[in-house]
Amino acid sequence: MAGKSSKGSDKSKASASATDSSKYVPLGLPSPPILKQPISAIHTNQIQALKEIFSNSSDVVFRNVMITPEVQGLLIYVEGIVNSADIQEHMLRPLIRGLIQQRTDEPDVPIDDTRIELTQVKRVQTWAAATEGVLASSALLVMDGEAEAWLFNVKGGVRRGVEEPQTESVIRGPREGFTETLRMNTALLRFKLKTPALKMVSMTLGSDTKTDVVLVYLEGVADPQLIQDVKKRLEKIEIDGILESGYIEELIEDNPNSPFPQMHYSERPDTVAANLLEGRFSIMVDGTPFALIAPVTMWQMLQASEDYYERFFISNLIRWIRFLFVFIALFLPALYIAITTFHQDMLPTTLILSIAGAREAIPFPALIEALIMELSFEALREAGVRLPKTVGQAVSILGALVIGQAAVQAGIVSAPMVIIVSMTGIASFTIPRFNFAITVRLLRFPIMLLAGMLGLYGIVIGLVLISVHLTQMTSFGVPYLSGVSPYHKKDTKDILVRVPWWKMINRPSTVHRDRKRMVRDINGSPEAEEGW
Amino acid sequence: MRFLIKYRAVISLILCTSLLAGCWDREEINDVAFVIGIAVDKEGEDYRSSLQIALPGQSGASGSEGGGGGTSGDKPWFILSNTARTLRGTSLEGQKSLSRRIYYAHRRTILIGEDLARDGVAPMLDLFTRYPLNRLSALPVVTRGEAHKVIDTDAPIEKFPSEMVRELCFLNMRNPRSLKTFIDSILSEGVDPFLPIASVSDNVPQDWKGSITNIKLDGLAIFKKDKLVGMMDKAPADALILAMGEANEPEVMVKAPRGEGDLFIKLNENNSSLHPKIVNGKVSVIIRLYAKGVVVDNESDYGDKREKEISNLNEAIHQKIKEDIEEGVKLVQHKFKADILGIGRSIHRQLPKEWDKIKDRWEVLYPDVQVSVEPHVIIENVGIVNKPIGVVEEDIVHD
Numbered sequence: 001m002a003g004k005s006s007k008g009s010d011k012s013k014a015s016a017s018a019t020d021s022s023k024y025v026p027l028g029l030p031s032p033p034i035l036k037q038p039i040s041a042i043h044t045n046q047i048q049a050l051k052e053i054f055s056n057s058s059d060v061v062f063r064n065v066m067i068t069p070e071v072q073g074l075l076i077y078v079e080g081i082v083n084s085a086d087i088q089e090h091m092l093r094p095l096i097r098g099l100i101q102q103r104t105d106e107p108d109v110p111i112d113d114t115r116i117e118l119t120q121v122k123r124v125q126t127w128a129a130a131t132e133g134v135l136a137s138s139a140l141l142v143m144d145g146e147a148e149a150w151l152f153n154v155k156g157g158v159r160r161g162v163e164e165p166q167t168e169s170v171i172r173g174p175r176e177g178f179t180e181t182l183r184m185n186t187a188l189l190r191f192k193l194k195t196p197a198l199k200m201v202s203m204t205l206g207s208d209t210k211t212d213v214v215l216v217y218l219e220g221v222a223d224p225q226l227i228q229d230v231k232k233r234l235e236k237i238e239i240d241g242i243l244e245s246g247y248i249e250e251l252i253e254d255n256p257n258s259p260f261p262q263m264h265y266s267e268r269p270d271t272v273a274a275n276l277l278e279g280r281f282s283i284m285v286d287g288t289p290f291a292l293i294a295p296v297t298m299w300q301m302l303q304a305s306e307d308y309y310e311r312f313f314i315s316n317l318i319r320w321i322r323f324l325f326v327f328i329a330l331f332l333p334a335l336y337i338a339i340t341t342f343h344q345d346m347l348p349t350t351l352i353l354s355i356a357g358a359r360e361a362i363p364f365p366a367l368i369e370a371l372i373m374e375l376s377f378e379a380l381r382e383a384g385v386r387l388p389k390t391v392g393q394a395v396s397i398l399g400a401l402v403i404g405q406a407a408v409q410a411g412i413v414s415a416p417m418v419i420i421v422s423m424t425g426i427a428s429f430t431i432p433r434f435n436f437a438i439t440v441r442l443l444r445f446p447i448m449l450l451a452g453m454l455g456l457y458g459i460v461i462g463l464v465l466i467s468v469h470l471t472q473m474t475s476f477g478v479p480y481l482s483g484v485s486p487y488h489k490k491d492t493k494d495i496l497v498r499v500p501w502w503k504m505i506n507r508p509s510t511v512h513r514d515r516k517r518m519v520r521d522i523n524g525s526p527e528a529e530e531g532w
Numbered sequence: 533m534r535f536l537i538k539y540r541a542v543i544s545l546i547l548c549t550s551l552l553a554g555c556w557d558r559e560e561i562n563d564v565a566f567v568i569g570i571a572v573d574k575e576g577e578d579y580r581s582s583l584q585i586a587l588p589g590q591s592g593a594s595g596s597e598g599g600g601g602g603t604s605g606d607k608p609w610f611i612l613s614n615t616a617r618t619l620r621g622t623s624l625e626g627q628k629s630l631s632r633r634i635y636y637a638h639r640r641t642i643l644i645g646e647d648l649a650r651d652g653v654a655p656m657l658d659l660f661t662r663y664p665l666n667r668l669s670a671l672p673v674v675t676r677g678e679a680h681k682v683i684d685t686d687a688p689i690e691k692f693p694s695e696m697v698r699e700l701c702f703l704n705m706r707n708p709r710s711l712k713t714f715i716d717s718i719l720s721e722g723v724d725p726f727l728p729i730a731s732v733s734d735n736v737p738q739d740w741k742g743s744i745t746n747i748k749l750d751g752l753a754i755f756k757k758d759k760l761v762g763m764m765d766k767a768p769a770d771a772l773i774l775a776m777g778e779a780n781e782p783e784v785m786v787k788a789p790r791g792e793g794d795l796f797i798k799l800n801e802n803n804s805s806l807h808p809k810i811v812n813g814k815v816s817v818i819i820r821l822y823a824k825g826v827v828v829d830n831e832s833d834y835g836d837k838r839e840k841e842i843s844n845l846n847e848a849i850h851q852k853i854k855e856d857i858e859e860g861v862k863l864v865q866h867k868f869k870a871d872i873l874g875i876g877r878s879i880h881r882q883l884p885k886e887w888d889k890i891k892d893r894w895e896v897l898y899p900d901v902q903v904s905v906e907p908h909v910i911i912e913n914v915g916i917v918n919k920p921i922g923v924v925e926e927d928i929v930h931d
Contacts, residue, residue, distance in 0.1 A: 257535055341558050341559060341560055341561065342557055342558060342559065344559070344561060344566075344635065344638075345635075349568065349640060352561075352566065352638065353566060353586055353588055353638075353691075354588075355561060356561050356562065356586070356588035357588035357589060357590075359561050359562055359588075360562055360588050360589040361589070365558075365560055366560065366561070452558075453558075455557065455558070
């Protein structure tokens with residue numbers, strides 16, 4: 001009963017909100033009423049207003065300056081997020097020197113901002129705008145007799161420099177990674193793509209964090225409809241704060257109920273640049289080194305940037321190993337459970353006998369044994385990530401000794417199971433994208449349960465369910481298995497194999513508009529004409 | 533979440549089915565008894581089956597010492613022997629005294645007692661093939677005397693005596709007779725089945741200290757349909773296996789063309805083919821054997837370096853192979869009257885029209901078929917010594 005009536009009211013609410021905007025409550029923390037007033041021209045009022053706005057804010061600096069012998073001014077900035085040298089060199093010194101000059105030579109020169117040697121100057125009339133500027137790393141100057149305040153951009157402060165990315169290390173490839181500073185990140189990207197077609201649409205998200213977010217794409221390569229769609233999705237976001245790109249990812253993805261990631265993230269400028277060149281877009285967020293990239297296919301989740309830097313023989317070998325190990329990561333424990341508890345006839349006699357020998361004294365059924373081991377492995381991994389590096393090592397030694405050695409010797413866990421779990425663990429770390437690897441690890445558990453209940457039949461059911469889900473899934477309108485399902489012959493060049501660069505004449509057909517990426521096949525082989 | 537609420541009825545139904553299904557057919561590995569081999573005998577009217585069952589706790593795998601039972605020195609298997617009117621009955625009888633379910637999927641050797649084989653193996657074969665858990669790749673082997681004696685030998689080199697029989701079969705022939713090929717040759721026309729023979733032997737003369745029993749393969753058991761008609765000794769059996777092109781790197785002993793002593797030549801690669809011909813109703817067949825040989829041993833004083841000598845050796849090995857095979861073929865033709873080489877089948881395949889005319893009389897015609905052997909052996913290599921190494925140059929006989 002209750003469910004039905006609430007459903008009805010839901011619908012009416014939805015239709016009402018579209019027309020009636022009075023119910024719309026904007027987000028944001030309560031602010032002092034003074035913010036809504038225009039800036040007063042009387043200096044004492046100005047000081048009072050600012051003291052009220054920035055009460056109990058120890059990091060805000062108030063500095064009295066004398067503009068002319070008659071005019072008092074007040075300089076306000078937030079310590080730590082501004083460049084103190086800029087303030088010292090280009091604001092205070094010219095003001096003071098100008099004052100001396102004015103006293104002596106030309107007393108009638110009007111005051112204006114040309115005396116300040118800084119590029120970005122903004123005049124604001126309201127306290128609200130002035131406050132926003134101060135909090136966004138500007139210095140604010142208010143003067144007696146002026147109903148206008150000046151905001152000078154003195155962005156600065158200490159932030160992390162460009163370092164090697166921690167999560168995506170490579171043997172061969174650029175060593176620079178994004179940082180927490182948005183403009184530094186966009187600069188890193190601009191170093192790579194020196195074309196005016198590289199567009200960076202800026203917007204501010206989060207009512208309290210006012211996080212700068214930049215949508216990056218290559219005009220003429222990315223599908224304009226896709227870009228429109230993303231812009232729309234980004235504009236719809238209303239939230240108090242965006243602290244990491246993960247917030248945005250969850251808010252704008254196609255299938256929020258799917259365990260599979262539909263955007264990938266990278267802290268490598270080269271990875272982002274490569275994806276832009278293939279017609280995808282990227283969303284960069286201030287305050288995090290991780291840029292989002294979409295639309296993606298599942299195949300991309302199994303590709304690392306190094307695939308494209310090493311020669312194609314090596315890349316292909318490594319890619320195939322990855323494919324193999326994704327299957328191992330997903331199915332090996334389940335296969336072990338299914339075969340040892342349902343299909344003992346499927347293994348060679350000597351192998352099944354040594355497994356039987358090892359399992360002879362184990363008190364648990366294979367499924368329980370596997371669950372215990374897999375869960376402890378996941379816990380161990382999690383502990384290793386969270387703990388400080390020095391302690392982390394101790395934990396891993398403890399894990400290896402306790403679970404690997406003692407448990408086997410005590411006859412609680414069988415040695416083959418330890419091998420299976422370690423193999424699975426290693427396999428899941430061969431997946432280059434962490435968010436995909438964690439999905440695979442997550443799906444392993446339901447498949448293990450299915451295998452424990454129904455044997456290989458259960459594994460097949462699991463595989464079918466996953467396949468059905470993957471085939472119907474999309475990432476920003478692009479099918480998740482694109483290239484294989486729906487099949488594009490020309491895209492197979494970069495799915496199961498990575499063809500040599502001199503064969504990659506065109507961009508992938510799934511997301512591009514302008515297909516050609518190479519003028520001609522430099523080796524002059526005839527297939528190139530067909531455009532592989 | 534809304535998805536879950538919307539389809540809650542469907543989802544709860546699906547979850548319920550998983551409960552219903554339970555753990556269908558689930559059988560933990562420590563609840564099954566792996567039968568590694570079986571020995572089947574006839575005792576009067578009854579069957580006696582002796583199952584060789586693996587004891588994984590004693591197999592020495594790591595982790596098994598936690599089981600408490602694994603005293604070292606014990607065999608990793610035990611024999612469960614029962615009699616019953618039918619073979620299936622013996623298995624059911626055995627299950628009564630075994631706490632784990634008898635599991636036949638790893639039975640890779642089937643030892644058939646001589647008496648049972650003479651009575652016919654057809655009733656037994658159905659049990660070994662009908663249920664899908666059975667392996668059609670299991671190797672049936674006939675034993676001299678009672679089969680359970682062979683399966684109960686010490687045979688310490690392998691974990692299980694039945695495993696030893698299996699390995700021996702693979703050494704003996706390139707493609708040992710499996711249940712599948714055996715049944716196939718029972719059912720096909722123009723070919724008679726055969727199986728290797730296993731028997732108990734001693735590792736050292738019996739009166740020596742520490743003598744234990746071992747297994748050896750000696751000869752072939754010749755069948756007519758499903759009934760054993762005779763057993764052939766090792767020497768002609770090997771010649772026949774060579775004639776079938778199934779020999780696994782056989783070594784042929786050749787008498788030195790001149791001088792004293794023998795040489796051994798190993799035929800690394802060999803294959804054979806049958807070429808039947810029917811002229812005026814008279815059937816003849818040529819066995820062509822192609823092989824590459826290596827001199828592995830020269831116990832004579834005959835030189836083996838010069839070209840002439842090698843070609844003489846070649847001649848000698850041709851002669852020897854021809855004699856051996858012809859003798860073996862004569863034996864199966866006249867003594868057992870069984871066509872284990874599949875001469876009839878070769879006619880069926882190569883001269884199908886002629887076969888239609890003679891197939892009803894094949895039993896009568898077969899002993900009189902003219903069989904000739906054409907060996908083509910090339911000695912490619914004489915090893916790293918190219919003369920009898922212990923003989924002074926002056927004493928070596930050269931050609």
